[in-house]
Amino acid sequence: MPSLLRNTKKTGNEPKSSESGSNKLRDRLSKSRNALARGLSGLFRGSKELDPTLLEDLEDLLISADLGVGPSAKIIDHIREVTQKFDLRSAGELLSAMHDEMEVILKPCAKSLQIDARPYVMLVVGVNGVGKTTTIAKIANWLLKQNRTVMLAAADTYRAAAVEQLTRWGDRLQVPVISQGQGADAAAVAHDALVSAQSRSIDVLIIDTAGRQHTQIDLMNQLKKIKRVLTNLDAHAPHEVVQILDAGTGQNALSQLEHFNQAVDVDSLCLTKLDGTAKGGILLAIADKFAIPVRFIGVGEDADDLRPFNVAQFIDALLPDPGSLDQSN
Ligand SMILES: Nc1nc2c(ncn2[C@@H]2O[C@H](COP(=O)(O)OP(=O)(O)O)[C@@H](O)[C@H]2O)c(=O)[nH]1
Ligand SMILES: [Mg+2]
Numbered sequence: 327m328p329s330l331l332r333n334t335k336k337t338g339n340e341p342k343s344s345e346s347g348s349n350k351l352r353d354r355l356s357k358s359r360n361a362l363a364r365g366l367s368g369l370f371r372g373s374k375e376l377d378p379t380l381l382e383d384l385e386d387l388l389i390s391a392d393l394g395v396g397p398s399a400k401i402i403d404h405i406r407e408v409t410q411k412f413d414l415r416s417a418g419e420l421l422s423a424m425h426d427e428m429e430v431i432l433k434p435c436a437k438s439l440q441i442d443a444r445p446y447v448m449l450v451v452g453v454n455g456v457g458k459t460t461t462i463a464k465i466a467n468w469l470l471k472q473n474r475t476v477m478l479a480a481a482d483t484y485r486a487a488a489v490e491q492l493t494r495w496g497d498r499l500q501v502p503v504i505s506q507g508q509g510a511d512a513a514a515v516a517h518d519a520l521v522s523a524q525s526r527s528i529d530v531l532i533i534d535t536a537g538r539q540h541t542q543i544d545l546m547n548q549l550k551k552i553k554r555v556l557t558n559l560d561a562h563a564p565h566e567v568v569q570i571l572d573a574g575t576g577q578n579a580l581s582q583l584e585h586f587n588q589a590v591d592v593d594s595l596c597l598t599k600l601d602g603t604a605k606g607g608i609l610l611a612i613a614d615k616f617a618i619p620v621r622f623i624g625v626g627e628d629a630d631d632l633r634p635f636n637v638a639q640f641i642d643a644l645l646p647d648p649g650s651l652d653q654s655n
Pocket of ligand 2 (some may be wrong): 458535559
């Protein structure tokens with residue numbers, strides 16, 4: 327298996343692929359990484375060999391780090407397989423084998439945002455407080471840096487504060503925000519925004535929506551109505567329905583995705599708050615179950631705290647350095 331051979335040569339001291347970007351990501355993911363590091367150090371204490379009990383303990387550790395039962399079993403199976411072939415002994419070799427299998431699991435989600443229409447319409451959905459509005463501002467900021475023009479639509483008309491929050495971001499980033507204030511029909515706001523984006527030849531229109539639970543049938547129907555209104559104006563709109571998931575909710579994120587997907591066909595995801603949680607492993611559980619594109623990950627509250635999802639950088643940031651664990655050599 328060539329990739330294992332490549333990875334087992336790693337010392338952990340190689341320069342990272344995109345220096346400042348991935349180093350900073352490593353800082354931001356320190357809670358998730360430290361939780362794994364503590365668990366792994368515990369497993370390796372006392373120069374343990376990679377025996378079946380250690381692998382069982384490792385599987386438990388991965389499950390408790392929110393990777394999910396399926397991905398954890400896949401990682402352990404892979405380690406077992408390469409152990410038989412290559413006689414793995416050190417923590418470094420174990421980490422390399424974990425790295426390889428994580429890459430296989432996450433690969434299907436590595437599809438970056440492709441803007442292939444104008445206006446490209448992103449409809450942003452999710453439950454309350456997951457970071458929808460903040461992520462919209464971050465995506466707008468990211469697009470501006472790619473020299474794209476952006477417009478925002480305040481279709482979270484539920485609370486006055488929601489419209490104000492998006493408007494404040496619009497002022498800060500100097501992008502137009504279409505709104506009709508609190509209590510307006512959300513679909514009418516989306517409609518006006520798309521008409522305006524079309525007439526002004528805006529590259530990307532991002533539509534904010536109110537947080538909702540899948541059990542709120544009226545609110546789920548409102549999302550369907552927003553979609554219909556957009557499609558009537560442009561047969562391809564919305565070009566993507568983006569669901570925002572708070573990584574800190576762990577396994578709950580999976581059921582949120584399942585429910586929203588049933589109601590409105592979710593096309594892509596952004597995972598937020600990876601800086602504030604030890605549950606970053608949830609991304610593997612999502613990838614294993616849904617294989618849906620993950621466009622961005624959120625690692626803080628500022629406009630710059632967003633990273634396009636990159637599998638290698640993410641795994642590098644999530645896994646501890648071999649040197650910090652390898653006590654058997
Ligand atoms: N630490 C951290 N906080 C975040 C992130 N994304 C959003 N937040 C915070 O989460 C809270 C809710 O965000 P908001 O965008 O209003 O959520 P919404 O209700 O889904 O629109 C706010 O305090 C945000 O600053 C993130 O990636 N990291
Ligand atoms: Mg909001």
